[in-house]
Amino acid sequence: xxxxxxxxxxxxxxxxxxxxxxxxxxxxxxxxxxxxxxxxxxxxxxxxxxxxxxxxxxxxxxxxxxxxxxxxxxxxxxxxxxxxxxxxxxxxxxxxxxxxxxxxxxxxxxxxxxxxxxxxxxxxxxxxxxxxxxxxxxxxxxxxxxxxxxxxxxxxxxxxxxxxxxxxxxxxxxxxxxxxxxxxxxxxxxxxxxxxxxxxxxxxxxxxxxxxxxxxxxxxxxxxxxxxxxxxxxxxxxxxxxxxxxxxxxxxxxxxxxxxxxxxxxxxxxxxxxxxxxxxxxxxxxxxxxxxxxxxxxxxxxxxxxxxxxxxxxxxxxxxxxxxxxxxxxxxxxxx
Amino acid sequence: xxxxxxxxxxxxxxxxxxxxxxxxxxxxxxxxxxxxxxxxxxxxxxxxxxxxxxxxxxxxxxxxxxxxxxxxxxxxxxxxxxxxxxxxxxxxxxxxxxxxxxxxxxxxxxxxxxxxxxxxxxxxxxxxxxxxxxxxxxxxxxxxxxxxxxxxxxxxxxxxxxxxxxxxxxxxxxxxxxxxxxxxxxxxxxxxxxxxxxxxxxxxxxxxxxxxxxxxxxxxxxxxxxxxxxxxxxxxxxxxxxxxxxxxxxxxxxxxxxxxxxxxxxxxxxxxxxxxxxxxxxxxxxxxxxxxxxxxxxxxxxxxxxxxxxxxxxxxxxxxxxxxxxxxxxxxxxxx
DNA sequence: CTGAAAGCGCTTACAG
DNA sequence: CTGAAAGCGCTTACAG
Numbered sequence: 001x002x003x004x005x006x007x008x009x010x011x012x013x014x015x016x017x018x019x020x021x022x023x024x025x026x027x028x029x030x031x032x033x034x035x036x037x038x039x040x041x042x043x044x045x046x047x048x049x050x051x052x053x054x055x056x057x058x059x060x061x062x063x064x065x066x067x068x069x070x071x072x073x074x075x076x077x078x079x080x081x082x083x084x085x086x087x088x089x090x091x092x093x094x095x096x097x098x099x100x101x102x103x104x105x106x107x108x109x110x111x112x113x114x115x116x117x118x119x120x121x122x123x124x125x126x127x128x129x130x131x132x133x134x135x136x137x138x139x140x141x142x143x144x145x146x147x148x149x150x151x152x153x154x155x156x157x158x159x160x161x162x163x164x165x166x167x168x169x170x171x172x173x174x175x176x177x178x179x180x181x182x183x184x185x186x187x188x189x190x191x192x193x194x195x196x197x198x199x200x201x202x203x204x205x206x207x208x209x210x211x212x213x214x215x216x217x218x219x220x221x222x223x224x225x226x227x228x229x230x231x232x233x234x235x236x237x238x239x240x241x242x243x244x245x246x247x248x249x250x251x252x253x254x255x256x257x258x259x260x261x262x263x264x265x266x267x268x269x270x271x272x273x274x275x276x277x278x279x280x281x282x283x284x285x286x287x288x289x290x291x292x293x294x295x296x297x298x299x300x301x302x303x304x305x306x307x308x309x310x311x312x313x314x315x316x317x318x319x320x321x322x323x324x325x326x327x328x329x330x331x332x333x334x335x336x
Numbered sequence: 337x338x339x340x341x342x343x344x345x346x347x348x349x350x351x352x353x354x355x356x357x358x359x360x361x362x363x364x365x366x367x368x369x370x371x372x373x374x375x376x377x378x379x380x381x382x383x384x385x386x387x388x389x390x391x392x393x394x395x396x397x398x399x400x401x402x403x404x405x406x407x408x409x410x411x412x413x414x415x416x417x418x419x420x421x422x423x424x425x426x427x428x429x430x431x432x433x434x435x436x437x438x439x440x441x442x443x444x445x446x447x448x449x450x451x452x453x454x455x456x457x458x459x460x461x462x463x464x465x466x467x468x469x470x471x472x473x474x475x476x477x478x479x480x481x482x483x484x485x486x487x488x489x490x491x492x493x494x495x496x497x498x499x500x501x502x503x504x505x506x507x508x509x510x511x512x513x514x515x516x517x518x519x520x521x522x523x524x525x526x527x528x529x530x531x532x533x534x535x536x537x538x539x540x541x542x543x544x545x546x547x548x549x550x551x552x553x554x555x556x557x558x559x560x561x562x563x564x565x566x567x568x569x570x571x572x573x574x575x576x577x578x579x580x581x582x583x584x585x586x587x588x589x590x591x592x593x594x595x596x597x598x599x600x601x602x603x604x605x606x607x608x609x610x611x612x613x614x615x616x617x618x619x620x621x622x623x624x625x626x627x628x629x630x631x632x633x634x635x636x637x638x639x640x641x642x643x644x645x646x647x648x649x650x651x652x653x654x655x656x657x658x659x660x661x662x663x664x665x666x667x668x669x670x671x672x
Numbered sequence: 673c674t675g676a677a678a679g680c681g682c683t684t685a686c687a688g
Numbered sequence: 689c690t691g692a693a694a695g696c697g698c699t700t701a702c703a704g
Contacts, residue, residue, distance in 0.1 A: 001470070003697055014675045019699055026700095029673065046449045050389045051697030054680050059386060061429070068415065070611060075411040079404065082432055091446065093397070094430040096418055110427065113382045134337070218615045253617040256592070275406060276612060279554045281589040339681055350691045355683055365689065387681035390696050674704090682696090688689105 002043035011039035022047060053115070061091040062302060063111035066122040066141075067099045072245075072274035073289075074122060077141065080295035081120060088299060090117060101125035112136055118302030121145050137302050141294060143185055149308045151298045153289045155185050158315035159192030162241050162269050162287060165317055167200045170325045171239040171267060173208040177224050177251070179216035179243035186216065189243050189271060208237075216243060221250020229258045229266075238267065238326035245270035245277045245286055252280055252322065263324035273318055283320035290315060338379035347375035358383060389451070397427040398638060399447035402458035402477075403435045408581075408610035409625075410458060413477065416631035417456060424635060426453060437461035448472055454638030457481050473638050477630060479521055485644045487634045489625045491521050494651035495528030498577050498605050498623060501653055503536045506661045507575040507603060509544040513560050513587070515552035515579035522552065525579050525607060544573075552579060557586020565594045565602075574603065574662035581606035581613045581622055588616055588658065599660035609654055618657035625651050 008015040013032050020026045021036045028036075039045070053059040064081055066074045078094065085092045093111060097104035104124045109132075111119055118137040123145035131146075132138075140150040166174055176193050179186035194209055201207040212228070214220030221242065228236060242248040248270030255262045262268055262282055270277055270286035277284040290313045297311050344351040349368050356362045357372045364372075375381070389395040400417055402410045414430065421428045429447060433440035440460045445468075447455055454473040459481035467482075468474075476486040502510055512529050515522035530545055537543040548564070550556030557578065564572060578584040584606030591598045598604055598618055606613055606622035613620040626649045633647050 004699095005697080015698080016675060016677095016700080017673090020674085023699080027673065032674080046445075048390075048697050049449050050386055050393075050395060050451065051680090052699075053386045054384075054390050054682085054697080055699045057680075064430075069405065069411050069418070070408070070415050072406070072408070072411075075405050075408075078430070079406050079432055082405070082430060086431070086443075091429050091431075091450070093427050094400075094414070094418055095422070095427075096415055107422075109382075113385050114427070115386065218612075249612075249615065253615065256617045276554075276585075279585065279589065280616075281592045340683095341681080351682080352684080352691060352693095353689090356690085359683080361683090363689065368690080384681050387696090388683075390681080390698085391683045393696075675702105677702090678700090680698090684694090686693090687691090 001048070002045045003048065004045070006043055007036065007039045007045050010043065011035040057115055059114050059116050060089060061093055061114065061116040062299065063093045063095065063107075063114070063116050063119040064121075065095045065097055065104060065107050065111070065119065067097050067124050069094065069096055072276065073272045073291075076274065076291050077122065077295060080292050081298065084292075084295045084299045088303065090299075097124040099124040101127070105130060108132070118299075120298050120302065121148075139298050139301050141298050143183075149301055149310065151294055151301065151311045152185070152313070153294065153315045154312040155188035155315075156192035156195075158271070158287045158289075158317075159189040159241075160196035161315070161317045162271070163193050163196035163200065165285070165319065165323065166239045166241065166267065166269065167197070167207065169239075169267065169323060171237075172206065172326075173237045174239045174241060175210045175212065175228060175237035177220065177240060177242045177247050178211055178213045179220070179247070180213050183216075186243050193241055210237065214247070216246055218246045218250040218253070221247035221252075222254050223250075225251035225254040226258070229254060229260050236266075238265075239269070239323070240266065241269045243271055245272045245274045245284060248284055248286065248322070249276070249280055252282075252284070263322050265327050267323040267326070269323060277318075278320065282322045285320045285323040286318050287315045288318045289313075337384070338381040339384065340381070342379055343372065343375045343381050346379065347371040393451055395450050395452050396425060397429055397450065397452040398635065399429045399431065399443075399450070399452050399455040400457075401431045401433055401440060401443050401447070401455065403433050403460050405430065405432055408612065409608045409627075412610065412627050413458065413631060416628045417634065420628075420631045420635045424639065426635075433460040435460040437463070441466060444468070454635075456634050456638065457484075473641055475634050475637050477634050479519075485637055485646065487630055487637065487647045488521070488649070489630065489651045490648040491524035491651075492528035492531075494607070494623045494625075494653075495525040495577075496532035497651070497653045498607070499529050499532035499536065501621070501655065501659065502575045502577065502603065502605065503533070503543065505575075505603065505659060507573075508542065508662075509573045510575045510577060511546045511548065511564060511573035513556065513576060513578045513583050514547055514549045515556070515583070516549055519552075522579050529577055546573065550583070552582060554582045554586040554589070557583035557588075558590050559586075561587035561590040562594070565590060565596050572602075574601075575605070575659070576602065577605045579607055581608045581610045581620060584620055584622065584658070585612070585616055588618075588620070599658050601663050603659040603662070605659060613654075614656065621656045621659040622654050623651045624654045625649075 095107040123143045127146045138148045178190040181187045197209045270284045273286045273288035431443040459479045463482045474484045514526040517523045533545045606620045609622045609624035
């Protein structure tokens, strides 16, 4: 591999000059500049990133720690983070915390010793019980992490969108399956939905909202879905809103098994718009998180060090085939 | 941040000695060793990885280039690569080629300038039209890349497993939906299936095999599935084997839409065992690739530089609910 | 605007 | 077994 010295020799300038034309950091007279560029081309010179990093004390990478790349939402996030990073000539180091706070901490510490331009963490834990020295910028994505600046979707207003949609279709008895009220973003979605539903309530036109809690996964959808659909029809909601697409797809699964046609007899809404949402049958009505922007702002924040607390982005409702007006027979229902 | 010098000073030894105890590369007498370790602990010293990399000309990372982390199979692969890398104290740099050979090349070149311990590429292209200097080990995972050593699943024998399964259930008219015969691994699966099916054929007990070609995605399953299920029953296969789970899930989708009960009237088999396969309805019978081993061997190969051409791992058949004996009415059928 | 030189934090021959 | 020192390939004050 040719080094900066080789280039300097060939171009008959000092290494300092070569460095300057490469980094475009200072004025270099045209003739010198040309000679340097010619030499770079001739030698096929590529700067040694490690050496540069040692001097500047910054590696041209960002770290990305997330619970599990296998989760469709996270993999989409990771993809856009990588794409956005590449635009900025940054490489991304990926690590799975497996939702293990110890591992998350270890990853963070290792990453810190690489001195990347910044670290994005989709947190497994709140990280309250330890701290880092050093001035490497850290950004929390999606979930809170310590008191680092955070980029997130406005979950509350997004969930309200779901409530609006269902209500406007005519649903008055709905059920919310939550990813667990102990998880913060899950709680935001849940309260966003319920609060809006309550706002929509009036004595003349009453709404009934129930909530069931589980996790963000398929199993929750299956288990709780089965429970709900086992009820007598008059005690069933006409629509189920879910805290995640996974839950919703689980609900779709039991609906099929129990022969409850969606959306005819049951409307189902997800949250996230993961890839398969548009492919399952019926196609899932859901909330699309602005993943690309989430990634873009996260990286921007990392590179800008403009002090920021939180950036909250708006999500959009994607209406597909899993929601419709409630079936005619959905007459006066009793409260469970 | 404390440096090796600080440690040396505190421990009252030379930096060389500190380096030696850290890297465990030479015998250091107990007392010195103890002093050094104590100093490291006291200062919370972490070696500067960049400086080490500059000296050793190797960064403790591996590169991972794959078409799209969003593809469930790749994300599982990536996860296990990362887990395995972490075990070896290696960090992974992730890049999506987006199936673009130019981008793949650019990524590769960038990665090379980082001088990682090795690069794993799940190739978008055969990479025939360019070459790299340098001695950084490269390993092809899943798909061929140049003439680098390759780790893969034995697609041919895996597909034969599917043929065996279907035949033993009693299916005699089957159809294979391929991911395209121009893609090498797809062709292996296809021929593995067809060849075994033909071996199983005899004049007393004939089998009929058809093939349709598309891509590895859901759409292919939907489109071709719809085409097949639109045929009159007597011209329909009793089972469809697919080149990927995505295709199979697409087929499941149209089966539902067209009200063809699976597996009662149609058996469906996938390939890959991506996460959702066990969650779709009905749960998909499929081939499980030994993803963990794929990842493990890839990294082993990278680190060992034992000259190897190809490692081919055996897959396993996972029988779930999308396959069963063909329905009774599946009597004498005519050839299409 | 340009060059000479220091120095980033390590590792590793080279002596002893 | 240990220390002194060179050097990895850059960047960046410091002079001029």
